[in-house]
Amino acid sequence: MFGFGKGQKFDLIRAPYGRRGSGFYLFEDYYLPLIRLSNTKADSMMSGGDFVFDIKILQYERPVRYYYFADAGSLKMTQYGEVGGTAEIALTDKNMLRIRGNCALRIELRSAREGGGAAACRGVFPFLDGSGTELYFGKHGKMFFKPLEGSVSVEAVYDRAQGKYASCAVLVKPDEETDSFDIAVHEYMSGEFSYGGAYEPFDKVVADNKADFEAFKKNYRPAASGYEEAAEYAMWLIWTHRVNPGGYIKAPMILMHLQWLNACCAWQQSLHAMAMQGNPKEGWRQICALFEHQDERTGKLPGMLFYSGAGAIQAPFQGFALDFLIRKCGDGFLTAEECKRMYPKFAKWANYWTTYRSAGRGDDLIAVNSPHDSGWDDASIFKDGFPCSSPDLIAFLVALMSATARLARGAGEEEAAKEWQGRSDRLLNTLITEFWDGERFISRKKGRPVDSLSLANYQPILLGDRLPRHIIDKIAEKLMIEGELLSPIGLCTESMKSPLCSFVDQFVLGRVVAPANLIITAGLHIAGKTKEASIIARRFCDKLREEGMILGFAPYSRHPLTGEKIRFNQPPAANDPWPWSGWAAGSFMTMATTLVVDE
Amino acid sequence: MKHIQEAFSLDLAKTPLARRGSRPVLLQLPDGCYLGLKPAGNALPFAQVFGGTSSMGILRIQIMDGGKELPYSVNAGPFIAELITGKGRVRFAIDKAANALRMEGDVPQLRLSSPLTGANSVKYADGVETNLGGRVVHRILRGTFEFDDSWMLKRWSSVPPCLDIMAVDGRMEAACIELPADTDVPEITRSLDECAAENKADFEAFCDTLKPTDGLTAYRLWSEARKTGSAELACESYLFSDPRAVFELALASAEAGKSGITPLFGAVVLRMRDEGMLEKISEEDIARLREALKDALAWWRKYRFDTARGRYFYAYRDETGEENPQWFGEAPVYAPQLQERLSQLEAAVGALEWGGWN
Numbered sequence: 001m002f003g004f005g006k007g008q009k010f011d012l013i014r015a016p017y018g019r020r021g022s023g024f025y026l027f028e029d030y031y032l033p034l035i036r037l038s039n040t041k042a043d044s045m046m047s048g049g050d051f052v053f054d055i056k057i058l059q060y061e062r063p064v065r066y067y068y069f070a071d072a073g074s075l076k077m078t079q080y081g082e083v084g085g086t087a088e089i090a091l092t093d094k095n096m097l098r099i100r101g102n103c104a105l106r107i108e109l110r111s112a113r114e115g116g117g118a119a120a121c122r123g124v125f126p127f128l129d130g131s132g133t134e135l136y137f138g139k140h141g142k143m144f145f146k147p148l149e150g151s152v153s154v155e156a157v158y159d160r161a162q163g164k165y166a167s168c169a170v171l172v173k174p175d176e177e178t179d180s181f182d183i184a185v186h187e188y189m190s191g192e193f194s195y196g197g198a199y200e201p202f203d204k205v206v207a208d209n210k211a212d213f214e215a216f217k218k219n220y221r222p223a224a225s226g227y228e229e230a231a232e233y234a235m236w237l238i239w240t241h242r243v244n245p246g247g248y249i250k251a252p253m254i255l256m257h258l259q260w261l262n263a264c265c266a267w268q269q270s271l272h273a274m275a276m277q278g279n280p281k282e283g284w285r286q287i288c289a290l291f292e293h294q295d296e297r298t299g300k301l302p303g304m305l306f307y308s309g310a311g312a313i314q315a316p317f318q319g320f321a322l323d324f325l326i327r328k329c330g331d332g333f334l335t336a337e338e339c340k341r342m343y344p345k346f347a348k349w350a351n352y353w354t355t356y357r358s359a360g361r362g363d364d365l366i367a368v369n370s371p372h373d374s375g376w377d378d379a380s381i382f383k384d385g386f387p388c389s390s391p392d393l394i395a396f397l398v399a400l401m402s403a404t405a406r407l408a409r410g411a412g413e414e415e416a417a418k419e420w421q422g423r424s425d426r427l428l429n430t431l432i433t434e435f436w437d438g439e440r441f442i443s444r445k446k447g448r449p450v451d452s453l454s455l456a457n458y459q460p461i462l463l464g465d466r467l468p469r470h471i472i473d474k475i476a477e478k479l480m481i482e483g484e485l486l487s488p489i490g491l492c493t494e495s496m497k498s499p500l501c502s503f504v505d506q507f508v509l510g511r512v513v514a515p516a517n518l519i520i521t522a523g524l525h526i527a528g529k530t531k532e533a534s535i536i537a538r539r540f541c542d543k544l545r546e547e548g549m550i551l552g553f554a555p556y557s558r559h560p561l562t563g564e565k566i567r568f569n570q571p572p573a574a575n576d577p578w579p580w581s582g583w584a585a586g587s588f589m590t591m592a593t594t595l596v597v598d599e
Numbered sequence: 600m601k602h603i604q605e606a607f608s609l610d611l612a613k614t615p616l617a618r619r620g621s622r623p624v625l626l627q628l629p630d631g632c633y634l635g636l637k638p639a640g641n642a643l644p645f646a647q648v649f650g651g652t653s654s655m656g657i658l659r660i661q662i663m664d665g666g667k668e669l670p671y672s673v674n675a676g677p678f679i680a681e682l683i684t685g686k687g688r689v690r691f692a693i694d695k696a697a698n699a700l701r702m703e704g705d706v707p708q709l710r711l712s713s714p715l716t717g718a719n720s721v722k723y724a725d726g727v728e729t730n731l732g733g734r735v736v737h738r739i740l741r742g743t744f745e746f747d748d749s750w751m752l753k754r755w756s757s758v759p760p761c762l763d764i765m766a767v768d769g770r771m772e773a774a775c776i777e778l779p780a781d782t783d784v785p786e787i788t789r790s791l792d793e794c795a796a797e798n799k800a801d802f803e804a805f806c807d808t809l810k811p812t813d814g815l816t817a818y819r820l821w822s823e824a825r826k827t828g829s830a831e832l833a834c835e836s837y838l839f840s841d842p843r844a845v846f847e848l849a850l851a852s853a854e855a856g857k858s859g860i861t862p863l864f865g866a867v868v869l870r871m872r873d874e875g876m877l878e879k880i881s882e883e884d885i886a887r888l889r890e891a892l893k894d895a896l897a898w899w900r901k902y903r904f905d906t907a908r909g910r911y912f913y914a915y916r917d918e919t920g921e922e923n924p925q926w927f928g929e930a931p932v933y934a935p936q937l938q939e940r941l942s943q944l945e946a947a948v949g950a951l952e953w954g955g956w957n
Contacts, residue, residue: 044644123915125930128905136915163923192858192902261645298781309643356781369728370719371755372649378752385750385757386721506753 002232003071010233010548013572015580016258017070018240019209020216021093023187023307025240025258026055026075030572033065035077035089037107038259041189041247041307042140046260046574050111050120051140057085058104072213072236073206079103090205093212093244096195099172100149100182100202108169121165124156134193135168141189148199150174150181189247189307213239219279220589224596230545231592234585237549238272241582247307250292251285254582260574263304266290266314267375268583270321271515274522275589280329284338287318287325291345298356299348303372315375315393316353318346319400320462320519326406327464327526328594339410346404347420353397359389364401364427366393378509379493380452380500381443388450391431391441395460398428402466431460436471440478453495455485455516456508462519464526476529479520479536487555490517490540496560503554503566507576512540513552514587521595530597537591549585551576607814609675614815615655616680617822618693618798619805622733622777623700624822625680625691626656627673632682634658634700634711634775636733637824650718650730657732658760658775662689663708677802677818678795687769692795694774694787701791703741703772709764711737711775716756722748726773729760735777736784737762742771808841829856830920833863842876846884853891858898861913861920861937865944868892872950889951896944905931911941 004012011028012035018025023041028034035055043049056063057079064085066077079085085103092098099105109118123136132146133154145152156168174181182202186195200208216239223231241255243264253264254272269286276283290301293310303312326334359367367387371377374393381390401424408417435441440457443450460467461475479485484495493508493516494501501510508516517540524533543553554577558565572578609616615626615635624635633656642651662669662684671682680691682704689704702709718730726738727746745763750756764771774787789797805821816838826832832852839845849871852864868888871877877885903911903918912931916924919934926934 047644122917123930125914128907128931134914136917138917160923160925263644300781304643304645306644308641311643311646312649352781369721370730371750378755380752382750383752385748386719500752502753509753 002229002236003069005069005075006067008069009229012068012070012075014550014578015233015237015548016240017075017091018258019072019091019093020212020239020242021244021252022091022097022240023095023243023246024091024097024185026070026089027259028068029054035068035075036110039141039187040243040255040258040262041187042137044260044262044574045112046257046572046579048111048113048116048574050113050116051137052110052112054106054108054110055087055089056106056108057087057101058106059083059085061104063106071210072239073210088202088206090202090209092205092209094195094197095188096184096186098182098184098199098202098205100180101172102174102180104174105172105181106169107172109165109167118156118165118168121156121168124154124168126154133170135170141187142193144186144188144193144195145170145172146184146186146199147172148182148184149178150183152183216242217278219276219282221277221593223589223592225598227541227545227592227596230541231589234544234549234588234592237580237585238582238589241585248309249305249307251289253289253305254286254586256583257579257581260579263306265583266301266303266305267317268515268586270317271518271583271590272586273321274324274518275586275593277325277328277594280325281333283325283329284322284333287321288342288345290318291342291349294345294348299345299350299352300356301349301352313373315373316349316396316400318349319398319403320396322403322406323399323464324522324526331406331410334407334410336410336412339407340412343404343407343411343413343416346400346407347416350397350400350404350420353393353400357393359387363430364397364423365389365430366397368393374456375515376454376456376493376508378506379456380454380498380509381450381456383452383500384443384445384448384450386445388443388445389435390443390456391435392456392459394427394431394435395463398424398431398463398466401427428463428466432468432471435460439474453498453500454508455491455493455495455520458485459516459519459523461523461527464523465528467527472527472529476524476527476532479524480532483560486536487512488539489543489553489555490536491520492555496555499561501559501561503556503559504568505575507552510554511552511576512543512555513576514540514544514581514584518587518590521591525595530595533595534597537595541588541592541596544584544588549580549582549588550578551581551584553577607677607818609677609680609815609818611673611675611680614819615822616675616677616691616693618695618801619821619825621693621695621698623693623698623735623775624655625660625675625700628656628659630659632660632673634660634735636735636777639733650732652715652717652732654732657735658711658713658729658762660689661710661712662686662706663710663763665707669706677814677822678798679791690791692791693798694776694789694791694794695797695801696789696794697774697776697785697787698778699774699776699787701772701774701787701794703770703791705766705769706771707766709771709773710761711764712759712761714759716751716754716759718756719750720746720748720757720760722746727760727762729762731760733777734780735775738774738776738784738787739764740772740774740787742767742773808839808844810838810840812838827855829853829860830863833867836867837870842871842879845871845876846880846888850884850888850891853888853895857891857894858902859915859918861918861940862892862895862899862944863920863940864895865892865940865947868947868950869943872947877950885951889948892944892948892951896941896948899941899944903931905933908933911937913937 037053043051074090076088087101273283273286302310303314357366359365369386405420494510521533521537611627615624617624635655669684687705836848
């Protein structure tokens with residue numbers, strides 16, 4: 001049975017508990033046997049956020065130990081011992097959660113920062129009409145506690161000398177006659193409490209959550225044999241990371257994390273689309289979501305969107321994702337109307353790169369001044385500095401131009417389609433003639449080749465069968481050499497023969513990372529190297545099946561070149577190896593449903 | 600500049616060389632003078648990955664000779680500042696058109712550096728781009744320069760920036776231009792002295808909108824980053840005598856204070872009525888101000904009015920505009936000064952609705 005907690009494969013220490021469209025999320029504290037509550041719109045908890053609450057079950061006014069079980073419907077906490085007090089939390093997509101139970105509950109504000117205490121609290125206001133109590137948390141928004149059955153009171157002590165709250169806790173008590181409580185907790189980042197809807201029966205909320213998850217699963221094809229349970233967890237994680245429009249975010253998108261890097265990252269939206277082959281129309285919507293934020297003047301798409309704003313840019317993944325989706329599902333979702341709508345936007349985005357990231361040669365060759373533009377933040381392809389023309393980005397742009405041509409054709413713009421395809425072909429020719437050294441693709445800093453053993457050098461395989469056969473064969477050959485890039489758990493992002501290879505503290509300088517493995521294996525697959533793609537994808541999927549939806553892993557506990565024992569970071573930590581990530585889950589779903597071939 | 604009679608100098612540790620409408624500043628910190636940038640609004644999460652910094656000082660300025668740092672004295676007026684050494688001097692001014700800190704001098708070498716990492720720097724043929732605290736392009740207009748833009752792979756950053764500008768024929772000149780991403784670097788079309796003269800003229804025009812005050816107060820109002828808080832904007836309006844200037848501040852205060860903050864702007868509007876300022880404001884602008892005030896009044900009446908007691912109340916300390924009001928107890932708090940502020944707001948709305956100033 002799918003779930004988290006007692007008797008289950010996974011718990012909520014590394015995986016957060018959430019729901020599609022809910023800002024609230026919960027998780028298990030690493031040190032204490034406690035469920036904790038936060039809000040992804042408000043803060044980055046693992047970066048030391050203040051907006052975190054302990055959920056305590058009380059017996060005779062004292063906290064008692066409990067266990068929990070969580071699934072898509074709800075998270076239920078049960079007290080150990082014969083009293084068996086329970087509290088059950090159901091999230092919703094209406095900026096509200098519900099809690100019911102038969103014991104007293106204490107929801108206590110305790111910052112993730114050592115000594116932070118109740119720093120987030122800025123005030124307590126019981127509504128004059130007695131309907132509930134509002135708590136104000138400054139930049140973290142407000143919460144309104146409404147008792148539907150039982151009672152709610154707030155214990156908050158303000159330290160006048162310090163000018164802040166020393167403590168803040170919400171006490172929930174069962175009705176004395178029914179011995180049960182049922183409360184609604186609303187959250188809003190700005191404005192005033194305005195919920196005028198009904199409070200549905202708790203069981204219906206739970207049932208609706210389960211039904212919503214089941215409906216979301218229809219976006220995906222079945223996983224290969226042996227990966228069905230892992231796929232359930234992956235789909236659930238993606239579902240919990242799907243945000244509704246709100247704040248700065250204009251379209252439903254998928255967060256990278258709930259409790260750490262709580263941003264909708266640009267290229268991740270398209271990566272998720274690749275997996276949505278059960279509903280390619282939804283996959284197309286995912287790809288298009290970022291374009292709601294396109295800069296009118298430059299055509300730029302923001303790289304990271306938070307509830308509070310956006311910034312940076314990321315690689316133009318959209319063309320690759322669209323090509324993959326069409327190859328797997330056909331192009332029925334690309335109606336003439338959609339093509340007309342999106343062709344100008346794609347064109348503007350492609351021209352952004354050739355204008356604002358131009359290598360200055362007068363053609364479409366691009367160069368970047370920051371590795372963050374490519375997403376390979378610490379890849380050795382950038383070790384010689386900037387400006388740098390890197391093969392991964394050039395390949396993405398080739399694919400984007402080709403996708404733009406496809407949309408132009410669908411929009412009835414034949415001349416434009418020819419022009420865009422021509423640009424794509426010419427840039428592809430540049431990539432092959434100037435950036436292929438016979439063994440791998442290379443980067444160039446101001447024209448000079450960069451000597452790098454990064455996996456990024458092979459990323460142009462994402463162009464699949466558009467690459468010449470000899471290049472495809474060479475790439476497949478290089479990637480399958482054990483002990484270089486290929487490890488028992490998938491492809492390392494830096495060759496293990498490289499003195500730069502590092503398995504800690506870096507992102508793509510050695511670790512085996514989900515999106516890198518996804519891009520490469522998807523590329524091998526559409527290049528016709530389905531066996532190689534399957535072997536690599538299976539290794540990585542096996543690791544995620546075992547560990548959960550974690551972004552990246554060290555393949556060994558000792559450094560392959562020196563034999564030195566690796567000193568891993570002390571958990572828990574706000575870094576890639578620790579919390580579950582929507583990005584990993586999205587990568588898994590494409591690999592497990594499409595690239596892993598049943599043997 | 601009819602109200603400002605005396606000349607004044609700047610203590611760059613307290614009052615940076617700056618001007619309205621431009622972000623670059625010259626300021627002094629305990630370890631010397633810095634190129635700085637005025638704050639640009641709330642930083643996004645994880646801004647430090649892209650060069651975000653909480654400090655206003657970005658690059659430390661040093662004067663060098665033969666590898667050794669020269670001590671300097673500072674002589675700063677409101678429009679030109681100088682760093683003076685035994686081997687020459689460097690002059691600074693703000694270039695409004697280019698949004699730049701301009702510098703020129705006859706010292707052997709000028710160094711701009713920072714120990715901070717977390718952003719990328721790029722070297723070009725005619726200058727350098729740094730991304731600490733904001734995107735700044737340092738164009739070398741006269742002299743030669745050295746800059747190491749090596750990338751520290753495992754630190755996700757260029758090496759700490761260190762720009763050395765060497766004089767040629769005894770002269771060096773540079774412009775540190777702050778600009779948004781994906782915009783072209785503007786041409787430098789004016790001399791440093793022309794920039795200073797333009798700033799002086801703009802400052803004098805600004806002073807004409809003020810009540811009589813001292814030069815330093817006027818300079819701070821003119822040069823500092825624009826305030827955004829409703830209460831701050833309302834309070835600042837009392838320093839002005841020009842109807843247009845007062846109106847702009849009243850409107851900004853009202854729009855920033857439509858909810859959740861004691862409405863000080865009501866009194867500002869009543870002042871405008873009583874001093875005949877409203878007559879100088881267009882009907883269209885009056886309408887904008889009226890709507891903002893009505894929105895604020897509607898909010899207080901809907902969310903902070905106790906119909907049983909017939910009084911307004913505060914729900915939270917932050918609504919008072921005070922840092923840590925000791926008189927604030929458990930909500931709801933029925934404060935006398937709040938009743939007064941709302942009376943003023945109601946009267947201001949009435950004044951704007953009935954056109955009583957005509």
